[in-house]
Amino acid sequence: MNAFQKFKTIIEERNSFLIVCHERADGDSIGSLLALGEVLDSLGKQAVLVSSSGVPPVFRFLKGSDKIKQDFLLGDFEAVILVDNGDFHRTGFADRLAVFHKKRIPLINIDHHPKNDLWRISTVNYVDTNVSSTCELIYSIITQLGVEITPTLATSLLTGIYTDTAGFQHTNTSSSVLEVSSALLRRGAKLKQISANVSNSRSVTMLKLWGIALSRLSFNHDLGMAYSVLTKDDIESVGASEDEVSGLVNLINAIPNSRIALLLYETKDGRIKGSLRTESDNVDLSRLANYFGGGGHRRASGFSLSGRLRQDAGIWRAV
Numbered sequence: 001m002n003a004f005q006k007f008k009t010i011i012e013e014r015n016s017f018l019i020v021c022h023e024r025a026d027g028d029s030i031g032s033l034l035a036l037g038e039v040l041d042s043l044g045k046q047a048v049l050v051s052s053s054g055v056p057p058v059f060r061f062l063k064g065s066d067k068i069k070q071d072f073l074l075g076d077f078e079a080v081i082l083v084d085n086g087d088f089h090r091t092g093f094a095d096r097l098a099v100f101h102k103k104r105i106p107l108i109n110i111d112h113h114p115k116n117d118l119w120r121i122s123t124v125n126y127v128d129t130n131v132s133s134t135c136e137l138i139y140s141i142i143t144q145l146g147v148e149i150t151p152t153l154a155t156s157l158l159t160g161i162y163t164d165t166a167g168f169q170h171t172n173t174s175s176s177v178l179e180v181s182s183a184l185l186r187r188g189a190k191l192k193q194i195s196a197n198v199s200n201s202r203s204v205t206m207l208k209l210w211g212i213a214l215s216r217l218s219f220n221h222d223l224g225m226a227y228s229v230l231t232k233d234d235i236e237s238v239g240a241s242e243d244e245v246s247g248l249v250n251l252i253n254a255i256p257n258s259r260i261a262l263l264l265y266e267t268k269d270g271r272i273k274g275s276l277r278t279e280s281d282n283v284d285l286s287r288l289a290n291y292f293g294g295g296g297h298r299r300a301s302g303f304s305l306s307g308r309l310r311q312d313a314g315i316w317r318a319v
């Protein structure tokens, strides 16, 4: 049986599902949760949708996003679906997922990340690293299942494709991305609503925070790397939240001839997060992020280290 047939069998035979996306959810994870939730609902199944860090404000326009929970009880789930996770610990619930695994509850892993250790414990691995997004993968599952694509379902899926291609700008915007997006638009996906909320919605605190980072922007000619830093104090000084850092690294990545864009910022819990972006075909940022214990894609990756950022004689260091 191939991955789709195994997936279909589990969906047909079971009734109660748990769907979990990764920590610090993005548009692809929220879109994937909502899309699969709607599909299971239309098949008369129960599904609990979980994002350990909640729903970022820019995705709260999506219908049903208010039903996404931050936590769950072990409960009577008959199957667990993991979407867009990249690896086991990124789910935020590694311990509880290990319990499901021990109880032999089927785990279905749907993903497009290259570093994926979930295969070891998953019953079904529906993984394709060549697609733009988990939502693009879920579109193919839905069409094979023959489920009707409603305007809300189409909007959820297009949100994941839109955000993981940075609004159809990244080189992962393949002809298939445009074909799937076109099909979703025909089904009533609201592209304008997505772009208005995701790309063109910047709060005053967010822009002030970005201003601090942009004023510190440096360019290392030897590495071809543009980089900047934000401290916890910077984030607090303008009344911003850590969520509002998201998107800034894409702006830093817009510099012509830059090979790598890096943003380092301090989190409340004493860590330093790094976000990496590139437009270069010759750089694999998933490997660079792996080196620091993180992960992601060739062109977009991230990592997290314990420590603080300190400026010393004009040079920022992690201490």
Ligand SMILES: [Mn+2]
Binding pocket: 028, 029, 084, 112, 132, 133, 134, 164
């Ligand atoms: Mn993704």
